[in-house]
Amino acid sequence: SNMHIWIMHNPSRAVFVSADGYVVLWDFHRCSHLSTYLPLINETRDGGAGFYYFVAGDQEEAVAKDFAGQIDELLRRSGGKNRRLAVDKIEIPGLRALDAVGIEVCNGMQLMEHARAIKGIDEINAMRCSLATCEIAVAKMRERLQPGIAETELWSVLHAENIARGGEWIETRILTSGPRTNPWMQEAGPRRIVSGDLVAFDTDMVGPYGMCADFSRTWHCGDGRPTEAQRRLHDIAYEHVAANMAMLKPGVSFTELTQRSHKLPADFVKQRYGVMMHGIGLCDEYPAILYPEDFIPGAFDYVLEPGMTLCVEAYIGAVGGREVVKLEEQVLVTESGVENLTRCPFDEALV
Numbered sequence: 001s002n003m004h005i006w007i008m009h010n011p012s013r014a015v016f017v018s019a020d021g022y023v024v025l026w027d028f029h030r031c032s033h034l035s036t037y038l039p040l041i042n043e044t045r046d047g048g049a050g051f052y053y054f055v056a057g058d059q060e061e062a063v064a065k066d067f068a069g070q071i072d073e074l075l076r077r078s079g080g081k082n083r084r085l086a087v088d089k090i091e092i093p094g095l096r097a098l099d100a101v102g103i104e105v106c107n108g109m110q111l112m113e114h115a116r117a118i119k120g121i122d123e124i125n126a127m128r129c130s131l132a133t134c135e136i137a138v139a140k141m142r143e144r145l146q147p148g149i150a151e152t153e154l155w156s157v158l159h160a161e162n163i164a165r166g167g168e169w170i171e172t173r174i175l176t177s178g179p180r181t182n183p184w185m186q187e188a189g190p191r192r193i194v195s196g197d198l199v200a201f202d203t204d205m206v207g208p209y210g211m212c213a214d215f216s217r218t219w220h221c222g223d224g225r226p227t228e229a230q231r232r233l234h235d236i237a238y239e240h241v242a243a244n245m246a247m248l249k250p251g252v253s254f255t256e257l258t259q260r261s262h263k264l265p266a267d268f269v270k271q272r273y274g275v276m277m278h279g280i281g282l283c284d285e286y287p288a289i290l291y292p293e294d295f296i297p298g299a300f301d302y303v304l305e306p307g308m309t310l311c312v313e314a315y316i317g318a319v320g321g322r323e324v325v326k327l328e329e330q331v332l333v334t335e336s337g338v339e340n341l342t343r344c345p346f347d348e349a350l351v
Helices: 004-009 053-079 092-101 108-117 121-144 153-162 228-245 253-260
Strands: 012-016 025-028 043-046 084-087 106-109 175-177 198-202 216-219 277-280 284-289 309-318 325-333 338-340
Touching: 004 338, 012 053, 043 325, 053 092, 053 277, 084 092, 084 108, 092 106, 106 108, 106 216, 108 284, 121 153, 121 325, 153 198, 216 228, 228 325, 253 284, 284 325
Parallel strands: 025 043, 084 106
Antiparallel strands: 012 025, 175 198, 198 216, 216 325, 277 284, 277 309, 309 325, 325 338
16 A cells, blocks of 8 residues: 555655545655556646655755645636635645645544545455454464463564555554553563463554454463453453443434443543544544543534444553453444454453
8 A cells, every 4th residue: 555654754645636526646756656556546746745854854845835836726726716725634844835825724634534434335345354364363363372472472473464464564562461461552572471461452453455453352371260350350341342332323422422331340440441432444533432531522523324433442450450451342333233343252261
């Protein structure tokens, strides 16, 4: 999909989409051949959208001025007197250059997020393919899990299997074991996993076709039985995800999801996950369904619609506790309810 990660921190590509559907792509220097197979692109321009210091140096403003002039010409051609332009991402020199030619810049991120929220059949099939790839990789991780393996070594299996099957990258490195699971958001490190540890991970995997496969599992390492404390954490996480998934159907408001959500036991409220659910597509997307404690009135006054894809989260662990359990399922809102797209089994020893 054309060097996504490099472009994320070296913004050298831009797309103009007119109201009548005419599409212009500014591609990276001498890379126009990479998009010749895309039927929706009407015109490709070589370079010109890179007005950041690495490529433009002390002439950032001059390059941005030239780019803004091209946008101005396209906007006049397709929009007439309409000077509004929705922009989702742009560097500061570009924003100032657009302002200078009298273009009214609007927030394009909101438009893009809503446009991406409802998936078509091709997107859903691509997501199924990415999830299947991820589940194969996770199964191979499970086979490799044994006492003595390092967190990073186990995590590398997910990367290798994703790349081997045409996947792209992984957004995080969140796999931890034993005491490193609590608090969450620590990344995989050199720690050797010990028999009896819980091992928790979040895939965050951008797989084939650029679609994200985002689910979480927690496993028990070794041949012994999990402790009652470990099983309790897993039981609560499982119940939390299942109960919140059961609410999903078309027409339910995001506010209602927050208000009617499964209530966490008091011990686990302080370390609740950042969101209760979130949209998923090319990456984490709108909407963010928040816990009651984090609710922002008026932020997401919308409802579920068929074709939306979501991830339903649970992070269960007490402040100061030795371990936590992280679970997450990726689902599709259908005409009548919800379909769980995730086929990866839970750890039978913990269920």
